[in-house]
Structures are given as C-alpha cells and as structure tokens.
Amino acid sequence: MKFEFADRVNRLPPYLFAEIEKQIKEKKAQGVDLISLSIGDPDLPPPPFVVEALKEEVANVKNHNYSFSQGEPDFRQAVAEWYKKRFNVDIAQDQVVALLGSKEGIANAARAFVNPGDRVLVPDPAYPVYANGSTILCDGEAVPMPLLEENGFKPDFDAIKAKKAKMMFLNYPNNPTSATVDKKFLKEAVEFARDNNIILCYDNAYSEVSYDGYKAPSILEVDGAMDVAIEFSSLSKTFNITGDRIAFAVGNKQLVGGLTKIKSQVDSGPPVYTQKVAVKALAAYKSAEPPEFLKKNNQILSERRDTLVECLGDVGFPCEKPKATFYVWVNCKGDSMEFAAKLLSVGVAVTPGVGFGKHGEGYARITFTQPKERIIEASERIRKLFK
Ligand SMILES: Cc1ncc(COP(=O)(O)O)c(C=O)c1O
Structure with missing residues (x-):
C-alpha cells in the first residue's frame, strides 16, 4: 500500500536541523572529531x-x-x-x-x-x-x-x-x-x-x-x-x-x-x-534579578561568546557580541552553505543562515553550547582555515 501525505505536509520544507544532524552523524562515522556549533541545545546541566x-x-x-x-x-x-x-x-x-x-x-x-x-x-x-x-x-x-x-x-x-x-x-x-x-x-x-x-x-x-x-x-x-x-x-x-x-x-x-x-x-x-x-x-527568582545559578551559567556562556567573537574578528568576520541567546550571527560574506561546508571540512559544524529563510543568506549561526575548551579548539581550527 502507498500512503499519500496530506498536501500541507508536502508543502513543508525539509527540517533543516534534521539535515544537519545527518551530516554530523556521517562525519562522526568517518571518525572525524566533530565540534558541533550548530544546534541550540545547552550542554550545561540543570541546576x-x-x-x-x-x-x-x-x-x-x-x-x-x-x-x-x-x-x-x-x-x-x-x-x-x-x-x-x-x-x-x-x-x-x-x-x-x-x-x-x-x-x-x-x-x-x-x-x-x-x-x-x-x-x-x-x-x-x-x-x-x-x-x-x-x-x-x-x-x-x-x-x-x-x-x-x-x-x-x-x-x-x-x-x-x-x-x-x-x-x-x-x-x-x-x-x-x-x-x-x-x-x-x-x-x-x-x-x-x-x-x-x-x-x-x-x-x-x-x-x-x-x-x-x-x-x-x-x-x-x-x-x-x-x-x-x-x-x-x-x-x-x-x-x-x-x-x-x-x-x-x-x-x-x-x-x-x-x-x-x-x-x-x-x-x-x-x-x-x-x-x-x-x-x-x-520560585528561585526572589526579585527581577536572576538567581545565582543562572548568573553563573550566563557568565560561562559569555566567556565562550567572547572567545568565538574574538576569533571570528581575527580571521576577517567581525561581529557584535550578542547581549543574549547562545548564538553568534556572523556575516560570512558569501554563500552560507559554502561557508558551512568549509567549516565542516575542518570538523566544525555551524548552521548556514539560508536555512532560517531567504534573508538569512550571507550569514551563519554559530552556537556556543559546547565547553570552553571545545570552543577554543574550534576557534583554532577556524583560525588555521582562514589564515
Ligand atoms: C526562538 C525559539 N523559540 C522557541 C523554541 C522552543 O523551545 P521549547 O519548545 O524547548 O520551549 C526555541 C528552541 O530552540 C527557539 O529557538
């Protein structure tokens, strides 16, 4: 038997992150030490x-x-x-x-x-x-x-x-x-x-x-x-x-x-x-101020952010330090799929901006939900790639 999807399901574009997860799996299967800076899922534990x-x-x-x-x-x-x-x-x-x-x-x-x-x-x-x-x-x-x-x-x-x-x-x-x-x-x-x-x-x-x-x-x-x-x-x-x-x-x-x-x-x-x-x-919030654990989390994230932003600036992709979220949105000065593929060639996965819509073309989203040493390692690979 062959079952037809409803028209509205056929109208859905492919789920971008599923495609990226597939590519990451393939790289890992090839034995690549892959650093995934593509998915927005925190690596830090719950308090x-x-x-x-x-x-x-x-x-x-x-x-x-x-x-x-x-x-x-x-x-x-x-x-x-x-x-x-x-x-x-x-x-x-x-x-x-x-x-x-x-x-x-x-x-x-x-x-x-x-x-x-x-x-x-x-x-x-x-x-x-x-x-x-x-x-x-x-x-x-x-x-x-x-x-x-x-x-x-x-x-x-x-x-x-x-x-x-x-x-x-x-x-x-x-x-x-x-x-x-x-x-x-x-x-x-x-x-x-x-x-x-x-x-x-x-x-x-x-x-x-x-x-x-x-x-x-x-x-x-x-x-x-x-x-x-x-x-x-x-x-x-x-x-x-x-x-x-x-x-x-x-x-x-x-x-x-x-x-x-x-x-x-x-x-x-x-x-x-x-x-x-x-x-x-x-109830951990006692006022408008974030509770202690959250302050610590955000401190850890901001240090990673600084490492990434500094590295990107050094290799010719200057970007502003984000005031919130765990994403750096970098103007990659060209085709975002090509930029992502280039980074993947050195084992760093990022998300091409075009996956978020037509106006995301020319940008890439780089996530800092990896431990600091991995962000430093990713930054070193990016430095070598572009210098
Ligand atoms: C902008 C935005 N909204 C909502 C969500 C969904 O979060 P959740 O369903 O875990 O509350 C996400 C998850 O990545 C997101 O990036």
Whole structure:
C-alpha cells in the first residue's frame, strides 16, 4: 500500500536541523572529531535543585494523573508570581496556559486562530516553526518580514503589507540573529498589531539567557499589549531542561483560551510532575534579578561568546557580541552553505543562515553550547582555515 501525505505536509520544507544532524552523524562515522556549533541545545546541566525536585515530584504517585488542560492551578499561580517579580506585570491564573515546550504552544496557537489562506507575518530569518509547524500546517500563508542588519534585525513595520494578516510572530532575544530590542520597539509592535487587528505572538524563549547586564523585556510590559498579545516563555533554556518539555503562554485571555481549547482536544497538558518542578524552579527568582545559578551559567556562556567573537574578528568576520541567546550571527560574506561546508571540512559544524529563510543568506549561526575548551579548539581550527 502507498500512503499519500496530506498536501500541507508536502508543502513543508525539509527540517533543516534534521539535515544537519545527518551530516554530523556521517562525519562522526568517518571518525572525524566533530565540534558541533550548530544546534541550540545547552550542554550545561540543570541546576542540582531542579534535578532534586524532579526526583521528588516523579516519586510522588499523586503526580501521575492527567493534568488540567490549561495547567495545574499552582503552576499557573507560580507563573503569575514570576511575571510580577521578573517583569512587574500583573496577570491572573486564567491568563496562563502550561505548554509542552513553547514550540508546541507556537504551533497550536495558529491552529486556534488561523484559517486556510490567512496570512501570517513571520520574521525572515527565523526559528522555522513560525512558518512551518504553525502557518503551513494550518494551510495559512507565511508572509516574510525581512530582518535586515541595517535595521538591527528588526522588521520595518512601515514596509509591511498588513492587509488580511491574522497573526504576527516576533522573537527577541532573537534566534538566529541574537538581536535584542528595547521597549520602544515593543510599543511600535503593539501599536502595529492593534491598528491592523493582528494577533501578536511574542516568543520570549531566551528572555533569561543574557549578558553584560542586559535584561530582556516582556511584550506584556507595554501598555495595551494585553489586548493583542500572547507571550511564549519556556523553562528549557533558563534551567537547561530542554528535554523535560515545560513552558507556558501568557497574555490576552481570549488568546490563551483559544490555545487551551486546542490543547484540551490534543494533548491534555504537560505531566503534573514537570509542572510541580517548574513551580520550584520559578520560585528561585526572589526579585527581577536572576538567581545565582543562572548568573553563573550566563557568565560561562559569555566567556565562550567572547572567545568565538574574538576569533571570528581575527580571521576577517567581525561581529557584535550578542547581549543574549547562545548564538553568534556572523556575516560570512558569501554563500552560507559554502561557508558551512568549509567549516565542516575542518570538523566544525555551524548552521548556514539560508536555512532560517531567504534573508538569512550571507550569514551563519554559530552556537556556543559546547565547553570552553571545545570552543577554543574550534576557534583554532577556524583560525588555521582562514589564515
Ligand atoms: C526562538 C525559539 N523559540 C522557541 C523554541 C522552543 O523551545 P521549547 O519548545 O524547548 O520551549 C526555541 C528552541 O530552540 C527557539 O529557538
């Protein structure tokens, strides 16, 4: 028997990271000592108190029943308290929904609101889920918003054709460009969404991974944001628990309600024990200041960042030190696939920018989620290659 995929599945481009993982496997099978600076998955461990909490909550037999689809009340309360401490934003429990990772929430938000043919504004370059898992799988039309270096990798709202757009995705601190924004930009985004009747989906997955004193804002800090926006946050990168799949969306009650409605028909929410762990993890914040372990993590990451940026500058690819995320977005002055292939020839895997969209061409994303000695080794190989 031959089974045909649905048309929307056939419209999906190949999942870039799967291709890269395949290439990395091949190189490793050839015995190459490969340094992978391509996938955005932290190598640092979760803090010990989170591991302890996981053990304790898994061992509790009461934590193995179905969750409420919207998430357990104590989880939603913990998220509301975290928003107050971290961003000084007041939210009620019914403005929070628990997610199996923010990726899931981003995809299901479109399911709740995007009809076939609806236009969805997606940054280009971007995390591929906005265009693919979200828009294409809802038979929507992804309309790229170019993120250009001369605009600080922010969309130019004056140039966007907003007609018939139903939804817009924004993501800062940004993957892949590592750009950050201030509240003035967020205010413009909220006004644009309000004036054009567009649902604003704000992806804040990297809000806690930041350096040199930079603190990422929440879109919900902006006046009027609660009327148009839903924000996605995740414990994945904050607590180095990407595999545990626990995140949340917060914001406009109707938008949170729509997403919850989809989830009640699809997955019934994250395991209760991960939500209990999240309650303990978020309680580590005593104020807007990051807790000690996070300060240490971010210090380690910033040292690696400095090593990489210095090396790239030395070999003719100067780039700014990112204030957040664990990515360096480097202008590779040419074809990004060729640049990535060149680095792969010396056993360093990076992600060609074109994989994140047409406007990512000419750039590469280099991740610093490897121990410092591997970053130093990668830098030495890159130095030899270009000098
Ligand atoms: C911009 C962005 N948003 C969301 C996610 C998804 O994170 P998670 O589903 O683990 O919360 C990622 C993961 O790499 C990301 O880069």
